Amino acid sequence: MTDNAWFQTISINFISILIVLTIAASVLQGFFRGGSGSARHFVAMLVEAVLAILAMFLAWKGVQLISPWIQMWLKDQNLQIPTTDISALKQAYYTVITSLRDFPLLRFGVLFILGYVIIKQILNHVVDLVLGRWLAERFAMPKRSHSILSSVSGGAIGSIAGFARALMLIAILFIYVSLFPHSMLTPYIESSHMYQKGAQEVISPFTGDFIAEKAPVFTRAVEQEFTNILQRKYEVLDAKIPGNIADAAKEITANATTDEEKAKLLYSWVGTRVQYDWNKVKLYEEQRIWKEQTPEDTFNTKEGVCIDYSRLYAQMARSIGLDVKVVTGLGYDGQGGYGPHAWNEVYLKETNKWVPLDSTWVASGANWFNPPNFDQTHVRDV
Structure with missing residues (x-):
């Protein structure tokens, strides 16, 4: 009921x-x-x-x-x-x-x-x-x-x-x-x-x-x-970009000429290199212990959950001059419900638009870089 x-x-x-x-x-x-x-x-x-x-x-x-x-x-x-x-x-x-x-x-x-x-x-x-x-x-x-x-x-x-x-x-x-x-x-x-x-x-x-x-x-x-305001919190928290993250982002996007190409390359890199940390989820669900980690922690361990993917993506994107946001809300769980989730939005100067992307879901095999049905599976916090 x-x-x-x-x-x-x-x-x-x-x-x-x-x-x-x-x-x-x-x-x-x-x-x-x-x-x-x-x-x-x-x-x-x-x-x-x-x-x-x-x-x-x-x-x-x-x-x-x-x-x-x-x-x-x-x-x-x-x-x-x-x-x-x-x-x-x-x-x-x-x-x-x-x-x-x-x-x-x-x-x-x-x-x-x-x-x-x-x-x-x-x-x-x-x-x-x-x-x-x-x-x-x-x-x-x-x-x-x-x-x-x-x-x-x-x-x-x-x-x-x-x-x-x-x-x-x-x-x-x-x-x-x-x-x-x-x-x-x-x-x-x-x-x-x-x-x-x-x-x-x-x-x-x-x-x-x-x-x-x-x-x-x-x-x-x-x-x-x-x-x-929620996004601003992460902008302040992750304002310092470690050198190894900046260097990696520069190397990954070295051959890209547009903002969209750079954003997509980083999206693919974060989504394929970082593994979803199910132990972190289990620790929180069973013991209510949240393992806080910085984007540098995620970069070094190559493990994290959606907020960690999103914060790392944001730091890498900002290090090469892209304007990016960390967005929190609800994501579709594939079983008819929604659960807490985080993703990104990146600004593309060529089209003068903010576009959504979800590097956490790259492993699903589908395209989650500005797909037409993005808002049907992602609901912003209100």
Whole structure:
């Protein structure tokens, strides 16, 4: 039974329960706080919501102005990934800094979060100075115990606050469903009648077609950028190219005249010289021990798994001036399923295109250098 089928067998929808509990908790809070206490809390919640929206708006506008400047400043630093041995801390530093420089969504997201936190703190302090005393005086808690009328009015105010919180929860779920329509949780969320009512009657009319039109484009952009960040990690990790690898790549491609010829020669060499290390796979599957190795280790031992083939190919290709990526994702296992896999993409100047290749699968006897059906057997990480 799949996880999704397991969800469908549960007659009680926990999304609906969560929404009901959100409203019920607010009603109980209001009942025990009384009328004045609930009113003060409700006003404070409204103020907090307004401040959050204002902070997000200001952060959004601020980042739109500052992000290009930050990118230009980072480019002016002429930061180059060292081709010498560097520590893990420096590897992380170069991965982060060059990613912020080269990947706009990542840069925008980091700056937006920082801007929101700073602006929100400033706005909170300003409001505390301006409204804090007024709220304390206007909605002062009575010293005596609450009357029944006060508790009932508090509960009524709490119910309004509860519905507002429930709508916020539904809005978050609505965004999740829009961004991840194929997620395992999406059908379960959509099966909640309370979610359906809030999403269809309040959230969806309010947003119109904006999320429906923008979400798929945004999701694809985030997926692509996340893939680029993973690739950047390997670019930094394997920036230093050992002399023996560079010499071998130069010798292998000595008679090639085009990028495609060079890329194919390296693809064939790595695929036929390196043997798949089934013992490494067995060690990980049975004992969860991962034998990390560098491209130089793979070159010297002539053994490795898909990520090792891909990293070695990338180093050899870069050593002769080719632009290449290490791509991670899922590969078809030949038995109707997919498993973790890694391969490469290389840029060919003659055609001005990135083409995929899988040197690990050379041993299969088929052509895995930019075949027409490559995307049917290889699925990128998202």
